[in-house]
Amino acid sequence: MKIAIHHRKGSFSDRWFAYCTQQGIDCKLVNCYETDIMDQLKDCDVLMWHHSQIEYKDVLFAKQLLSAVAQSGKKTFPDYKTGWHFDDKVGQKYLFESIEAPLVPSYVFYTREEVLKWIDNTIFPKVFKLRGGAGSENVKLVNSSVQAKKLVKKAFGTGFTPFDRLGYLKERIRQYKEGKSPLMGVIKGLGRLFIPTEFARMHGREKGYIYFQDFIPNNQFDIRVVVIFGKAFAAKRMVRKNDFRASGSGNILYEKEHLPIDSVKLAFQLSVKLQTQCVAFDFVYNEEGNPLVIEMSYGFPTLATDLCIGYWDESLQFHEGPFTPQNWIVEALINKMHFLPGYPAKFLN
Amino acid sequence: MKIAIHHTPGTFSDRWIPYCEKQGIDFKLVNCYKSDIITQLKDCNILMWHFHHSDYKDVLFAKQLLYSAAQMGLKTFPDYNTCWHFDDKVGQKYLFESINAPLIPSYVFYEKKEAFNWIENTSFPKVFKLRGGAGSENVKLVRTAQQAKRLTRKAFGRGFSQFDNVGYFKDRLNKYRSGRDSLLGVLKGFGRLFINTEYAKLHSPEKGYIYFQDFIPNNSFDIRVVVIANKAFAIKRMVRNGDFRASGSGNILYEKKHFSDETIILAFQLTDKLHLQCAAFDFVYDSTGNPLVTEVSYGFFSLGYDRCVGYWDKSLLFHEGAFIPQNWMVETLL
Numbered sequence: 001m002k003i004a005i006h007h008r009k010g011s012f013s014d015r016w017f018a019y020c021t022q023q024g025i026d027c028k029l030v031n032c033y034e035t036d037i038m039d040q041l042k043d044c045d046v047l048m049w050h051h052s053q054i055e056y057k058d059v060l061f062a063k064q065l066l067s068a069v070a071q072s073g074k075k076t077f078p079d080y081k082t083g084w085h086f087d088d089k090v091g092q093k094y095l096f097e098s099i100e101a102p103l104v105p106s107y108v109f110y111t112r113e114e115v116l117k118w119i120d121n122t123i124f125p126k127v128f129k130l131r132g133g134a135g136s137e138n139v140k141l142v143n144s145s146v147q148a149k150k151l152v153k154k155a156f157g158t159g160f161t162p163f164d165r166l167g168y169l170k171e172r173i174r175q176y177k178e179g180k181s182p183l184m185g186v187i188k189g190l191g192r193l194f195i196p197t198e199f200a201r202m203h204g205r206e207k208g209y210i211y212f213q214d215f216i217p218n219n220q221f222d223i224r225v226v227v228i229f230g231k232a233f234a235a236k237r238m239v240r241k242n243d244f245r246a247s248g249s250g251n252i253l254y255e256k257e258h259l260p261i262d263s264v265k266l267a268f269q270l271s272v273k274l275q276t277q278c279v280a281f282d283f284v285y286n287e288e289g290n291p292l293v294i295e296m297s298y299g300f301p302t303l304a305t306d307l308c309i310g311y312w313d314e315s316l317q318f319h320e321g322p323f324t325p326q327n328w329i330v331e332a333l334i335n336k337m338h339f340l341p342g343y344p345a346k347f348l349n
Numbered sequence: 350m351k352i353a354i355h356h357t358p359g360t361f362s363d364r365w366i367p368y369c370e371k372q373g374i375d376f377k378l379v380n381c382y383k384s385d386i387i388t389q390l391k392d393c394n395i396l397m398w399h400f401h402h403s404d405y406k407d408v409l410f411a412k413q414l415l416y417s418a419a420q421m422g423l424k425t426f427p428d429y430n431t432c433w434h435f436d437d438k439v440g441q442k443y444l445f446e447s448i449n450a451p452l453i454p455s456y457v458f459y460e461k462k463e464a465f466n467w468i469e470n471t472s473f474p475k476v477f478k479l480r481g482g483a484g485s486e487n488v489k490l491v492r493t494a495q496q497a498k499r500l501t502r503k504a505f506g507r508g509f510s511q512f513d514n515v516g517y518f519k520d521r522l523n524k525y526r527s528g529r530d531s532l533l534g535v536l537k538g539f540g541r542l543f544i545n546t547e548y549a550k551l552h553s554p555e556k557g558y559i560y561f562q563d564f565i566p567n568n569s570f571d572i573r574v575v576v577i578a579n580k581a582f583a584i585k586r587m588v589r590n591g592d593f594r595a596s597g598s599g600n601i602l603y604e605k606k607h608f609s610d611e612t613i614i615l616a617f618q619l620t621d622k623l624h625l626q627c628a629a630f631d632f633v634y635d636s637t638g639n640p641l642v643t644e645v646s647y648g649f650f651s652l653g654y655d656r657c658v659g660y661w662d663k664s665l666l667f668h669e670g671a672f673i674p675q676n677w678m679v680e681t682l683l
Contacts, residue, residue, distance in 0.1 A: 033459050033460070033463075034463075035456045035457050035458060035463075035467075037443070038443060038446035038447055056557050057459040057460075057557065057558075060439070060459065060557055060558050061439055061440070061443075061457075061459070061558070064433070064434065064437060064439060064440035064443060065440075065443050067433050067434070067440070067443075067444070068434075068440065068443035068444040068446070068447045069443070069447055071430065071444060071447060071448070071623060071624075072447035072448050080429065081420075084413070084416055085413070085416075088413065090409070090410055090413060091410070091413035091416070091417070094386070094387055094410075094413055094414050094417035094418075095413075095416070095417040095420055097387035097388075097417070098387055098417040098418060098420045098421035099420060099421065107384045108384050108410070109384060110382050110406040110409065110410070111382070111406075114382075114383075114384075118384075159553075204508075204553015204554060205553055208405050208406065208409055209406075209409050209410070274420065
């Protein structure tokens, strides 16, 4: 058993490599961007690549490469069921609906006529989202049908850049005011008004579709639960001041008393149904106090989760103490853990 | 057992529907473009959708919808193995390499510097392709390093439009000259110089990568073999006059004598290895006469194959006579 690891600084691979070396697990570093990557993989049984949604190269071909490697019989992280819907809220809408998950009601339209008809017959506010983007980028509260129609015009006209420059600057200013980011961050934000990111430069504009979600009011936070091969950990993210968006706010609570167990249980259920290796779900609560899923992602920032004080196992037993979730992924792949028969069947009910 | 069919005139569904009607197979028409499509599928066991790469809506979400339907427990046509690489030559490079298929050597670069290094150290001509596009759209013969560098600069600069309007016009003009297109076709091609297709308008320019294949000389044709349900049929496409591209030329030969057993066997083997429901492979031949695969597609233009004189089964027995391959797609799902 030999593992091929594509290394990206600041990603899971920082720890995968250290863990393999420490445990004496046979591994080698590969470069997925090289045209001979398939040759590099010849002597390996597993490919692990924590690809990113903000790296334009990764978006161009990471999923395709992983699919091809899997089709030849090797194991991959992420695998198809874990990765195909990554950074794609449109795909996730269909997927969550297909397993009857408690999804925040979501709507997608591919023609102007259809969406205009819908706007005239729905209520506002709604939440507008682009299909891609992390940390509440590309997410807007839409208070009126007039505002929604303006977005429609843009979606089926010039389209949206995947990087919202003005939104980025505002966010930097907010972080500075709250003491979470230096003044340099604001200056960078100003610069980005004029110089687009490499991602925005290489990526085309998002258009040809429009996506809305129902607005769930009175949420001061969201709950993020990560499930990796039968273990779960969670964090509570408070919304930005005078805003409705929690993801990326930087106000995070880790203590167990803040983390509702029904979210953890739901996360286990969904991950079993979806057969994912590793998944982070974001939940909000409706007026009856039930968790609703907003979206999911196989990747998450490593450092933020280091502050978690423990994890739950499948029987919802809490294990206090530090842990390294990236290591769980390596362990599971080596032990050929996939979806073991009978894997917490109780969560399916 | 109930089949959900998304109907688009001019696609496989033209034949799926009459076949289901004739055979008394329970089916209903669904509209995949509606926001409530998952609800529409609730009482079905199978979803069939011949989605198309030139419809921007399909490109936006067809694969995602099919994967979700599969997660729901439905069988789908096409399924994941069959379609994830559809209209994606970059994905197919990795796929064919992963099973050691005899692929025409193919190269992809995601950095300008890497591509330039390679250009300095390779020989020409090479064939430049965008990852998407059918009928030899977006395919160019590159004769010199200089020309390759020009394309590379464009690939990492403003990029390529998905629709090559000059190439399209030239193609229509050439077809008209050889009597395979009407004057109206040429005029349409001329109009497209100024008015973009809806697809090109909605799709962003292709950029951030560059893809080349080795040029295989002395091929005056390519062979396309379609495999469905352990049956195969084939056509021979002659290249355009004074050109190297066969796909979309419109010069097609159907007689059995044009097809070697070796090619048919290879198509069956690739289909099995990749677990494909339906696959149209394009082959050219190297200087020693061995078939090399250039690409694969689950979709094909139904009318182009109606003149096939028969099909092979897996034991290479040839069954002469007319057949409707779209019906096989339905049968295998039941």
